[in-house]
Amino acid sequence: MPAKAPKIAPNQTESILLTPRMRLRPPRLADARAIFETWGNDPVVTRYLTWVPSRSVVDTEVFLRGAINRMILGEEHSWLMTPREGPGTMGMISAWRENQQAELGFVLARSYWNRGYMTEALQAVIAWCDAREDIQQVWAVCDIDNLASAYVLEKAGLSPQGLVERWSVHPNLSRQPRDCLAFARIFA
Numbered sequence: 001m002p003a004k005a006p007k008i009a010p011n012q013t014e015s016i017l018l019t020p021r022m023r024l025r026p027p028r029l030a031d032a033r034a035i036f037e038t039w040g041n042d043p044v045v046t047r048y049l050t051w052v053p054s055r056s057v058v059d060t061e062v063f064l065r066g067a068i069n070r071m072i073l074g075e076e077h078s079w080l081m082t083p084r085e086g087p088g089t090m091g092m093i094s095a096w097r098e099n100q101q102a103e104l105g106f107v108l109a110r111s112y113w114n115r116g117y118m119t120e121a122l123q124a125v126i127a128w129c130d131a132r133e134d135i136q137q138v139w140a141v142c143d144i145d146n147l148a149s150a151y152v153l154e155k156a157g158l159s160p161q162g163l164v165e166r167w168s169v170h171p172n173l174s175r176q177p178r179d180c181l182a183f184a185r186i187f188a
């Protein structure tokens with residue numbers, strides 16, 4: 001088996017991923033307005049997520065500052081999904097690091113849904129995680145009613161791990177923690 005690549009520093013150059021239709025790159029503060037306008041303020045997109053829709057670009061800037069700081073600390077890797085050619089802000093994927101594991105989270109603007117974009121992007125991110133010596137497993141949870149997300153996680157190569165009861169608060173649905181479905185892939 002070929003040796004895995006050495007640990008990759010979380011800097012902005014090495015984290016750019018190309019897929020057949022997309023370029024995934026680290027987000028920047030300057031992306032705030034486009035993110036706010038394309039999905040950050042959309043109550044349909046955020047329905048099952050752990051955050052409420054942003055009310056202003058400033059909310060999105062605060063969110064991005066947090067993500068960028070965690071990237072600098074090596075706690076998180078995030079990729080903004082853009083068309084491979086030309087402008088556009090399609091969505092975002094994050095991998096939050098803890099020990100040898102990375103938890104995946106993802107969001108896509110509504111106008112891009114159901115065209116295979118998230119499956120394609122997740123596959124690239126999962127391959128990137130697999131190539132790193134310091135990540136042995138990727139996992140994700142989604143709200144029990146978020147069937148599109150559950151389906152995408154399986155299509156991207158994660159295996160269902162079952163139900164985790166009262167796992168996560170999804171404030172657009174309830175103040176109480178919601179049951180979630182868990183998915184994981186352990187790298188050989």
Ligand SMILES: CC(C)(COP(=O)(O)OP(=O)(O)OC[C@H]1O[C@@H](n2cnc3c(N)ncnc32)[C@H](O)[C@@H]1OP(=O)(O)O)[C@@H](O)C(=O)NCCC(=O)NCCS
Pocket residue numbers: 044045046048049105106107108109112113114115116117118119120141142143146147148149151152
């Ligand atoms: C979940 C999400 C990322 C999916 O992205 P996407 O690019 O549309 O996903 P894909 O096109 O790769 O695959 C979606 C699949 O789910 C299916 N699907 C969509 N809605 C569905 C539903 N309500 N029930 C069952 N299947 C559904 C689609 O038909 C498609 O399957 P197909 O490839 O066999 O046609 C996107 O809908 C999204 O961003 N939702 C809001 C944010 C979110 O929920 N993020 C996940 C948090 S855990």
